[in-house]
Amino acid sequence: MSPEDFVCIYCGKTAPEAAPSVSHLIPDFLGGVLELHNAVCIGCNTRVNREIEEPMRKPFAYLRSGLDLRGRRRREIKVPAKVRILGVELETCLSSDIQIPPFEYHKVNDEKGLVIIGKKDYVEEEKRKIDSNPRKAGNGKRLKALLNLNYL
Numbered sequence: 655m656s657p658e659d660f661v662c663i664y665c666g667k668t669a670p671e672a673a674p675s676v677s678h679l680i681p682d683f684l685g686g687v688l689e690l691h692n693a694v695c696i697g698c699n700t701r702v703n704r705e706i707e708e709p710m711r712k713p714f715a716y717l718r719s720g721l722d723l724r725g726r727r728r729r730e731i732k733v734p735a736k737v738r739i740l741g742v743e744l745e746t747c748l749s750s751d752i753q754i755p756p757f758e759y760h761k762v763n764d765e766k767g768l769v770i771i772g773k774k775d776y777v778e779e780e781k782r783k784i785d786s787n788p789r790k791a792g793n794g795k796r797l798k799a800l801l802n803l804n805y806l
Contacts, residue, residue, distance in 0.1 A: 662695035664702075675699045681707045684714065685723040719748055 660669045672695035680686030694702070717723075719731040732747035 660692050660695075662698055663693050664698040665695060667695055667697075672697060677702070681710070682726045683707065683711050683718065683723075685718075716748070 658669055660672070660674045661667075662672055662674075665672070674692040675694055675696040677690045677694040677699045678686040679688040679690055715731055715733045719733045722730075724730065735746055735748045737744050737746055
């Protein structure tokens, strides 16, 4: 197809009123490599990217990271996350090399052998709950540790 025969599939404009561009059948950010040449004008391609593809980038970040789908620049996708470990909330990024930043924790042993590990206020609150209701110690379970993961 010659440039003179170009007709945009979205707006119907032809050359020379509109210039053709290269569009991706599957967006770059989803790892798309299939290109469509001379089917979309630069204006419509820009609009599709701005109004459809860009708003989808962030909601798909977790999926893209998990499937290691990289965009045009081939950078790894890092998803901001909050990790709660032993009552301590930490900010990190989910990626193939997730790293948990160091944090301060406290350990309390009581006369019954109960061990609670975590942030100081978490440890004190858990010990208070267990002291007020010994059944919360868990019938012989002597270690209380929680792990929660929340995405931003």
